[in-house]
Amino acid sequence: MELKICHMYPDVLNLYGDGGNIRCLTQRLAWRGIESSVTRLPIGEMALLAGFDLVFIGGGQDFEQQVLLEDLHRGKDKEIRAAVEDGLPFLTICGGYQMLGAYYETHDGQRCDFIGVLDLYTVGSPTRMIGNYKFQCGPESGGSLVVGFENHSGKTWLGSGVQPLGRVLAGFGNNGEDGTEGARYKNVFGTYSHGPLLPKNPALCDYILSTALRRKYGAVELTPLDDAAELAAHDEMCERVQ
Amino acid sequence: MNLRAVLAIILCKLLRRISRLLHRGGTAMPGRFALKLCPNLLELLARDVKTVAITGTNGKTTSARMIEEAFAREGKSYLTNRSGANLLSGITTEFVMNSTLFGKVDKEYAVIECDEAAARTVFGQLRPRVVVVTNLFRDQLDRYGEVTHTLENIREGLKRIPEARLCLNADCSLSSSLALDLPNPVAWFGIDAGAAASRGKPSLSDATHCIRCKTEYEYDYITYGHLGGFRCPRCGYSRHAADYAVTDVLELRGSGSRVVMSIHGEKQLVNVNLPAMYNIYNAVGAVAAVSEIGLGAQAAVEALASFHCGFGRMEQFELGKSGTRMMLVKNPAGCNQVIEFLQDITDRFVLVICLNDRGADGTDISWIWDADFEGLTRMAGRIEQIVVSGDRAGDMRVRIKYAGIADEHIRVERDYEKLVDWLAGQEKPIYIMPTYTAMLDLRQTIVHRCGGTDFWEG
Secondary structure, three states: OEEEEEEEOOOOOOOOOOHHHHHHHHHHHHOOOOEEEEEEEOOOOOOOHHHOOEEEEOOOOHHHHHHHHHHHHHHHHHHHHHHHHOOOOEEEEOHHHHHOOOEEEOOOOOEEEOOOOOOEEEEEEEEEEEEEEEEEEOHHHOOOEEEEEEEEEEEEEEOOOOEOOEEEEEOOOOOOOOOEEOEEEOOEEEEOOOOOOOOOOHHHHHHHHHHHHHHHHOOOOOOOOOOHHHHHHHHHHHHHOO | OOHHHHHHHHHHHHHHHHHHHOOOOOOOHHHHHHHHHOOOHHHHHHOOOEEEEEEOOOOHHHHHHHHHHHHHHOOOOEEEOOOOOOOHHHHHHHHHHOEOOOOOEOOOEEEEEOOOOOHHHHHHHHOOOEEEEOOOOOOOHHHHOOHHHHHHHHHHHHHOOOOOEEEEEOOOHHHHHHHHOOOOOEEEEEEOOOOOOOOOOOOOOOOOEOOOOOOEOEEEEEEEOOEEEEEOOOOOOEOOOOOEEEEEEEEEOOOOEEEEEEEOOEEEEEEEOOOOHHHHHHHHHHHHHHHHOOOOHHHHHHHHHHOOOEOOEEEEEOOOOOOEEEEOOOOHHHHHHHHHHHHOOOOOEEEEEEOOOOOOOOOOOHHHHOOOHHHHHHHHHHEEEEEEEOOOHHHHHHHHHHHOOOHHHEEEOOOHHHHHHHHHOOOOOEEEEEOHHHHHHHHHHHHHHHOOOOHHHO
16 A cells, blocks of 8 residues: 655645644655655646645745745636535645635735635734634544644634534634634645654554545554553643633 | 942842752853843943953854963953853843942953844843954744844844954855954854865855845855855855965864864964864964953964863763763754764764753754754764653654654664663763753763863863
């Protein structure tokens, strides 16, 4: 078996240790004897997403956003929309997650149109939502308890066309108001939990890997791994973040 | 000097005295209260002092100590914020402690390290004659925000002192851009093409796109991170030729480096008594600063050969049978440089990584996934033991595991007393990579056990 992973915009959406998520995905496959390849898709390069089994998009700085939008509107947006509707698994974080929504509106009213494949939108707020946080994934996302770090000023609001990824137990999540965190639509997983999201949350990582493997190979049972280190870090932070 | 200022000075000195009686540092708090009473106190005190200010992401403290060493060797009277209190409050405290009750500062010069976010408020009052901006890297996003935001803070500070001479890192596209719209005279420092092996395009770069027109940079060479011979193919923004240039790195040893510097065109052999590539940048920046303040480059060159930094920056301790070196890490760029330094160690060694996530470390530890800990697997044969410690030892353990080192080879030891006990029995040399607050605590435990000088005695 092999998973072909596409790391979209690693050149600009790489703010918070996003490489850690890619490393976690590939390493947990390798430990199980499953092959994987990672194709970096930077700004300016096109590729057919249909050839991939999993797409990862991370978070970035505002500085590069304009460059990114220009690139998206040169055709990648259509490509992403088609791939999402086709059920291709995506893991998108922070800026990458917002980008799949309809638009971003700055708090002084300027509006940026995004890809619009997820029924959600984001509005900038004057205060940043920063800190360790935790949430419980919904049953359609594996149901695991996830602990992570968020740092965003955008407040994301979900429409009826998407499910939240989980319910916030401590911290802010999508907007700090309605208790939702992230979004699920078809095989898209969107979240504000950046950087080492997957390494410390092996259950979520394996759930995403299973989703991708199942789509490609049908029913797949993942061999359990020794997650003593991962779970120790996970449990310790769950304890601390209240 | 008005009455408010005199009262503020008295208050500050009094609070400092009380702090010391209570065995506290009292480095920032007295100044904070004094500033409440007299908001422009620093301006009044710093007026007649010739100040070199050092700001930027990495290398502030080391650069300041290098510059200070030159002042000391030249027998100049100077003050400096050696304690690391580098915000307005700490800098004010330092000036007050060197002032009479009527605000007369008895030092001719000052060497002041200034936090990059505080530059905005500090520079206008401090009015430094020379400002060194070491570099800009992505650092503590939870505290500073984006790196361009930090750049703005420095720019705003510099706008208030248009007459100050700037020493800018020619190889850093971010901090170099300060020269684009500021009227200040600029002296450039950097490492020239061909001085050291150039790397391929780094996987980690904090500045891939042109700060002016957002086109992707091209590079003639890269020294590390985003530093090197950058050039924007669209708008032409590019590396400025360096007035203080390292033209050849002859030797990079575990104890120090030997380089050739071209100082305004004149070549000179320079020994830097501190290892690693990033300290060569600090060294050439220090030469620029000392020269620009008017002491002459020679004073700096001599200082570099004998200088000791201490306080967790490549600091050595008599701990373990073969000694210990402590190397502060704060962000991916600096961490990669330390890992690179370890690459060149030929003996087997013990490695301790100590990760905290308190305010001064940055509460977000995501950056450990940007740093190249995979580099450790390339030296796995020479690592006797890896120990992880600190508040986030658990996360560090996971990071090392995913870098490719089997979990059973990673030892977790959170208790510093026990850790130091264990280290004391080690035969091999020990290298410790702590984050800032971990360094403070662990250093204290080590100093308590095996003596060692306090950092201000260097």
